[in-house]
Amino acid sequence: MDWKQALLQSWGWMAAFIFLILVTFVLSLATGVMPVGMNEIMAVLSGSGTPNQELVLLQLRLPRMIISLLIGAGLALSGSILQGLSRNSLADPGILGINAGAGLAVVLSIYLFGQSGGSLLAKPFFLPVFAFAGALAIAALIYRFSWKGGIDPERLLLVGLGFNALCGALLLILQLKMDPKDFQQAAIWLTGSIWGIQWPYVWALLPWILVLMPVAFKKARTMNILQFKQEVPIALGLRVESERRLLLCLSAALAGACVAAGGGIAFIGLLAPHLARRLCGPNYFSNLPLSALIGAALVLIADMIGKNLLAPADIPVGIVISVIGAPYLIFMLLTRKGTGLKA
Secondary structure, eight states: OOHHHHHHHHHHHHHHHHHHHHHHHHHHHHOSSSOOOHHHHHHHHTTOSOHHHHIIIIIIIHHHHHHHHHHHHHHHHHHHHHHHHHTOTTOOTTTTTHHHHHHHHHHHHHHHHOOTTTGGGGOTTTHHHHHHHHHHHHHHHHHHHHBSSSBOHHHHHHHHHHHHHHHHHHHHHHHHHSOHHHHHHHHHHHTTOOTTOOHHHHHHHHHHHHHHHHHHHHTHHHHHHHTSOTHHHHHTTOOHHHHHHHHHHHHHHHHHHHHHHHOOOOSHHHHHHHHHHHHHOSOHHHHHHHHHHHHHHHHHHHHHHHHHTTTTSOOOHHHHHHHHHHHHHHHHHHHOOSSSSOO
16 A cells, blocks of 8 residues: 555544644633634734733733643654654653663753753753754664664563652652752753743754654654565665664654743643554555644643643643553553554
8 A cells, every 4th residue: 555545545534633733722722711702813913903912912821832832743743753763552652761871861861950030941042952863862762772683663662661760859859969959840841841831942843853853754664664574675786774773763863852932841742643554554655744744733732731720830841741641551461462553
């Protein structure tokens, strides 16, 4: 099946999630501590809104909604790639420690270079670089320690869990040694909070997503071939280990950039690809774009819930996703057969 056939078969689900994103986007734009009606939204979009309306909609709500979409799509693609690489539906950048590695690099940079107040968190264009370096370092270590005459899917998952625990411990040690103000900001950021996101964070993340997302889609054929036994990709002329390293770097780059913008948002890389696979099957020509749409919808919905459920208090989006994702992970473990993608 080529990419055109795959997309035609899944176009209904893609259209449904695009519609869900559009509806949620409008609802999220209209709701919050200060509700805004549709007439006011249209007035702002046409340039005739009041300064207060423009501030609320264009400077406070719109950037956090766009960053939600970018983070959701990026983490979902990262998770989908990892699940394909490991041939394990439990693989996820959060579970395997890639998110934790990215977070550790950012917190370490704050500890070493940031003055009181977590000044590096106010410089969003630097954060993806630090986060990517941390995510890539952990990904390389996972690859190295998972190697045993090739990548063993079960070994990859277990090694990733170990590095996730190690990064978590190092993060805790660093936080305890930080200035109290830095500690508070880092702790809130690590929960996956996108409260207070402004346009510079959008411009910092957008290039990473715009560059890496097409590369991920282009690798769909490679991902499909890698699902076969080792002999088949080799017979087809695929440089298996070279492609695996490239895909692991791609997954780390997507996860690192998203962690830099939104902190430690877990489970999106687990939930979105798994749901996409259940809806459209294992073909990565359709699985990757549908995963991105599902991830974007999940984070946007979680952000809308977080800002409205206990308003005026703002629940970090990472906590909302965890409340949804943890029971689903338990369900997957209870219904899972073997270590393949058929969870």
